[in-house]
Amino acid sequence: MTPEEVKLLMTHLNKRYYLIAALMYGSGLRVMEAVQLRVKDIDFYYKCIQEWNGKGNKHRIVTLATELIAMLRNQILHVDDYLKLDLNNPEYAGVWMPYALTKKYPLASKSLAWQYLFASHILSTDPQSGEIRRHHFHHSCIRKEIKKAVQKSGLTKIITPHTLRHSFATHLLQSGADIRTVQAQLGHSDVKTTQIYTHVLQQGANCVVSPLSKIF
Structure with a gap:
């Protein structure tokens, strides 16, 4: 997606899921990484x-857009x-750990x-222990909401939650970020x-000028 397409998609997202999508695009998170974030994982100072x-189960540190701090x-x-x-609630056993x-x-x-940063609005029963806990949003909800937003926005591309992560990488490289970063x-x-993204850029209009442009 282009930055303009990302912005268009975001404007049509259900407000309940806007922040998750913004983190997937703004920080390059996979959908499961986003829904499994915990409050302690957000570092406002840095x-x-x-x-x-x-x-x-690899650990990494990713960027956090300043624009999302108030929402977080x-x-x-x-x-x-x-x-x-x-x-x-005397039956509440605490969050899963x-x-x-x-x-x-x-x-x-x-x-x-x-x-969980994106805690479910309902309590659920742990299928293994039978204990009452509050889980995180289910990843399928994010997929459904993005699909709805795509339809509302009129975008014709195939767009999934992972597309936001792809766009994060592509746009970073387009802005001059080092591939190691x-x-x-x-x-x-x-x-x-990661070099797959540079190959995508090389196939785009930035590197190949259409012959049609020469006759207009």
Whole structure:
């Protein structure tokens, strides 16, 4: 997508899902990385995001657009409201956490820092333990909302949540970012994977002038 197409898509997104989509495009996150973010992962001081759920459970640090800070602070307030309600529920077992961390930090599951940034508006039953928890948005919801926004916007391209991540990489390279920087932002183990985006750029109109242009 072009930057203009991204902007058009975003204007037609349901407000409930706008911030998730903005993070996928603005920080190059995969859809599962975005929905699994926790409050503690947002670093307002350094304007970055700690990403712990990448492919292969690799950790990386990605950029955070200044324009999203106010929305993120507001989102955290919503999460805090949910948490206050949940803590008054005697059946609430806390947010899901990896087993090793549960043992190391037994109180963390009921702290604001560990709550999912995009917490579900309903409680659910953990299928493994049977405990009551508040999970994160389901990734399928994001796919459905982006599909709706594409239809409303009149865009004719095939656009999925991953398209936002692709656009992040392409637009960074177009703006002159070093390929190693883009590789680190995307979390690619091999720079050859990132180089796919440079090949896409080389196939575009920036490198090939149509002969039609010479007769107009």
